[in-house]
Amino acid sequence: MAGDRSQEAKAPVLEVRNLRVSYTTAAGPLRAVNGVSFYLWPGERLGLVGESGSGKTTTALSLMRLMQDTTVVEGGEVLLDGVDLLKLSEEEMRQARFAKISLIPQGAMNSLNPMMKVGEQLRDTIRAHQPKGNSKATIDARIQQVLESVELRLNVMDSYPHELSGGMKQRVCIAMSILLNPKVIIADEPTSALDVVVQRQVMETLRRVQVALGAAVILVGHDMGLMAQFVDRIGVMYGGKLVEVGPVRGIFKDPLHPYTQLLIKSLPNLDMKDVFRGIPGLTPSLLTPPPGCMFHPRCPQVIQRCSVDIPKFVEIKPERWAACHLCEGGRQ
Amino acid sequence: MRGLDLRYFVRRIGMFFLVIFAAASFNFLIPRLAPGNPIGAINSRMSQASAGIENGQAMFEAYRKRFGLDDPIYIQYAKYMWNTLRFDFGESLSAYPAEVWEIVRPAIGWSISLIGVSVLITFAMGITVGAMLAWKGTPKLVRAFLPITMIGGVLPYYLLAMLLLYLFAFTTKLLPMSGAYDSGIPRELSGPYIISVLRHAILPALSIILTSVGTWALTMRGLIVNTIGEDYMLLAEAKGLPKRRILWWYSVRNAIPPQLTHLAIALGYVVSGAILVEIVFSYPGLGYQLYMAIVNSDYTVIQGITLILAVSVGLSVLIIDLIYPRLDPRVTYVAESSG
Numbered sequence: 001m002a003g004d005r006s007q008e009a010k011a012p013v014l015e016v017r018n019l020r021v022s023y024t025t026a027a028g029p030l031r032a033v034n035g036v037s038f039y040l041w042p043g044e045r046l047g048l049v050g051e052s053g054s055g056k057t058t059t060a061l062s063l064m065r066l067m068q069d070t071t072v073v074e075g076g077e078v079l080l081d082g083v084d085l086l087k088l089s090e091e092e093m094r095q096a097r098f099a100k101i102s103l104i105p106q107g108a109m110n111s112l113n114p115m116m117k118v119g120e121q122l123r124d125t126i127r128a129h130q131p132k133g134n135s136k137a138t139i140d141a142r143i144q145q146v147l148e149s150v151e152l153r154l155n156v157m158d159s160y161p162h163e164l165s166g167g168m169k170q171r172v173c174i175a176m177s178i179l180l181n182p183k184v185i186i187a188d189e190p191t192s193a194l195d196v197v198v199q200r201q202v203m204e205t206l207r208r209v210q211v212a213l214g215a216a217v218i219l220v221g222h223d224m225g226l227m228a229q230f231v232d233r234i235g236v237m238y239g240g241k242l243v244e245v246g247p248v249r250g251i252f253k254d255p256l257h258p259y260t261q262l263l264i265k266s267l268p269n270l271d272m273k274d275v276f277r278g279i280p281g282l283t284p285s286l287l288t289p290p291p292g293c294m295f296h297p298r299c300p301q302v303i304q305r306c307s308v309d310i311p312k313f314v315e316i317k318p319e320r321w322a323a324c325h326l327c328e329g330g331r332q
Numbered sequence: 333m334r335g336l337d338l339r340y341f342v343r344r345i346g347m348f349f350l351v352i353f354a355a356a357s358f359n360f361l362i363p364r365l366a367p368g369n370p371i372g373a374i375n376s377r378m379s380q381a382s383a384g385i386e387n388g389q390a391m392f393e394a395y396r397k398r399f400g401l402d403d404p405i406y407i408q409y410a411k412y413m414w415n416t417l418r419f420d421f422g423e424s425l426s427a428y429p430a431e432v433w434e435i436v437r438p439a440i441g442w443s444i445s446l447i448g449v450s451v452l453i454t455f456a457m458g459i460t461v462g463a464m465l466a467w468k469g470t471p472k473l474v475r476a477f478l479p480i481t482m483i484g485g486v487l488p489y490y491l492l493a494m495l496l497l498y499l500f501a502f503t504t505k506l507l508p509m510s511g512a513y514d515s516g517i518p519r520e521l522s523g524p525y526i527i528s529v530l531r532h533a534i535l536p537a538l539s540i541i542l543t544s545v546g547t548w549a550l551t552m553r554g555l556i557v558n559t560i561g562e563d564y565m566l567l568a569e570a571k572g573l574p575k576r577r578i579l580w581w582y583s584v585r586n587a588i589p590p591q592l593t594h595l596a597i598a599l600g601y602v603v604s605g606a607i608l609v610e611i612v613f614s615y616p617g618l619g620y621q622l623y624m625a626i627v628n629s630d631y632t633v634i635q636g637i638t639l640i641l642a643v644s645v646g647l648s649v650l651i652i653d654l655i656y657p658r659l660d661p662r663v664t665y666v667a668e669s670s671g
C-alpha cells in the first residue's frame with residue numbers, strides 16, 4: 001500500500017488544510033465544504049465517498065479552483081508540493097491545471113466538445129501549457145503515446161466525440177488527464193455513466209496508467225464496492241465535513257464513525273440476502289446545519305454532547321482519523 | 333462530403349427547384365389578383381400629363397396585345413413559365429421599352445452591397461456583443477457599455493432612418509440625403525466615386541445595423557449562456573485553456589450553428605428586407621424598385637423581383653442546409669436505406 005510507513009519519510013504531494021467553501025444562495029451562504037483537511041501521498045489512491053450533497057465533488061473541484069460564480073472559497077490551504085494553489089494568480093493557476101493537477105470529469109458522455117475532433121481537443125491541452133516551440137509532430141507523438149496507454153486506436157484522433165462509445169470517451173478523458181504528467185489526478189465519479197462491465201475496464205485502465213505515471217489519485221464517488229477495489233485509503237464525507245479517513249481495509253473491517261458503520265452495513269451482502277438496509281433520515285440542510293455534530297439527528301448512538309459540541313477531526317489510532325465524540329473518548 | 337450522400341443531395345436540389353416553381357406560379361398569380369391594371373396606370377399617368385389622350389381606347393388595346401394581356405390566363409401562364417425558365421422576365425410595363433432585367437440588375441448590385449454588407453456587419457457585431465455579454469471574463473467596463481447596443485433594438489428601423497436623415501443629412505448636412513452616389517461623378521472605379529458611394533451608404537447601413545444588432549446579441553447571449561453549464565466547458569477550464577480559447581472554440585463554436593441558419597435566411601431576404609430603408613433614402617436597390625413597380629402595377633418587374641427574392645432565399649437556405657454537416661458534425665444527411 002502506498003499510504004503507509006515506507007512513505008512517511010516523504011512529504012505528502014497534496015495537503016488540504018481546513019478548506020471551507022460556500023455557495024451564495026438567495027437564502028444566504030450555503031457551506032458546502034466546512035473545514036476539510038487531508039493529505040495525499042505521492043502515487044497514493046484516495047477515495048472520497050459520501051451521499052449526494054455531502055460536498056465531495058465541491059471539495060474535489062475546489063482543489064483545482066474550478067467553481068461557478070456563486071462559489072466562494074472562504075478559507076483554508078491547498079498545498080501542492082508545498083505551494084498553496086488558493087494563493088496563485090489566475091494565470092499561474094491556469095498553468096498548474098492539468099500540468100500539476102488534472103481532472104477526469106463526471107459527465108464523461110458530454111465532457112468532450114461535440115464540435116471538435118478528439119485529436120484537436122488533446123492538442124489544445126498541450127498547446128495551452130507549452131505555447132511555443134513544440135512542433136505538431138512532437139505533440140502528436142505524445143498524444144499517440146497516451147492513447148496507446150489507454151488502449152485506444154489512434155484513429156480516434158480524427159473522430160468527433162459522438163462517434164465514440166461512452167467507454168471510449170472516458171478513455172479519451174483519462175488519456176487527456178495524463179498528457180502533461182500531473183502529480184495528482186482527480187477522478188470525479190469517472191464511471192458513473194457507464195455500465196458495470198465497461199466500468200471495470202475503465203477503472204483498470206485508470207489504475208494502470210496512474211501506477212505507470214506515479215501520480216496520486218483522488219477518486220470521488222459513492223460506490224463503496226468500487227472504492228474497496230480501487231483505493232488505498234478512504235475519506236468519508238458527511239454534510240460538508242470529513243467524518244472519517246483511514247486505510248480501506250481498516251475502514252471496512254472496523255469503521256470508527258457511526259455514519260461509516262451504517263454506510264458499510266447498508267452495502268448488499270451475500271450472507272444476508274433478504275434485508276436491504278439504508279440509513280434512516282435525510283442529509284442535513286447546509287443552510288441551517290444542526291448544532292454540534294452534523295450527524296447527530298440520524299445517529300443511533302447519539303449522546304448528550306453530540307448536539308452541543310462539534311467533534312474534532314483527530315487521529316484516533318495510527319492512520320485512522322475520525323470526528324466523533326464516542327471515538328475521542330477512547331472507545332476500544 | 334462528410335455527412336452528405338448523393339441521394340440526399342439530389343433530393344435536396346430537387347426540393348429547391350420545386351420551391352422555385354411554386355414561387356414562380358404564385359408570383360404569376362398574385363399580381364393579377366390585385367386591383368388595378370397596368371395599362372390603366374399608364375393611361376392615367378399620360379392623361380394627367382397631357383389632359384386627355386386621343387384614341388385612348390385603341391392605345392389601350394394595342395398595349396394589351398403588345399404585352400400579351402389579351403391572351404387567356406393559362407396561355408399567359410405558359411408563356412410566363414417558359415420565359416422564366418430562360419431568365420427572360422420580359423419588358424417592363426411601366427418603363428417600356430426597358431427590359432425588366434435592365435431595371436433589376438443594377439438594383440441587385442446596390443441591394444447586395446448595401447444590405448448584404450450591413451447584415452454581415454450586424455451579424456459579426458451581434459455575435460461578439462452577445463458572447464461578451466454572457467462571458468464572465470469580459471472586463472466590467474466593456475460589460476457596462478454593451479447594453480447600449482440594445483437601445484436601437486426597440487426602434488423600428490425606418491424611424492431610426494428618418495431620425496438619422498434629419499440629424500445628419502437635413503440639419504447638419506454632413507451626409508447626403510438620398511440616392512446611392514452623386515450624379516455629378518462619372519460611374520467608374522475612381523476614388524471620388526467610391527467615396528461618394530460609401531458616404532451614401534453610411535446612413536442606410538447605420539439604420540439597419542443599429543436596429544438589429546441588439547436582437548442578434550440577445551439571441552447569442554442566450555445560446556452562450558446555455559453552453560456555460562455544459563460538461564465540456566468545465567473540462568475546458570480544467571484543462572487550463574486560456575479564456576479566449578474557451579470562449580471562441582468551446583462556447584461560441586457550440587452556440588453558433590443556429591445563428592448561421594438565421595444568417596442564411598436573413599441574407600436570403602436581403603433583397604426585400606429593407607424596402608422601407610431604401611424608400612426613405614431613395615436608395616436604388618431592389619426594395620425601392622419593387623415599391624415603384626407595385627405603385628405602377630408593373631407586373632413584369634414585380635414578377636422579376638419577387639422571383640429573384642424567392643431564388644435568393646431558396647438558394648441561401650439550400651446552401652446552409654448542404655454545409656450544415658460541416659457546421660455541426662453531429663448532423664448527417666444520409667438516406668435511411670444506406671444507413
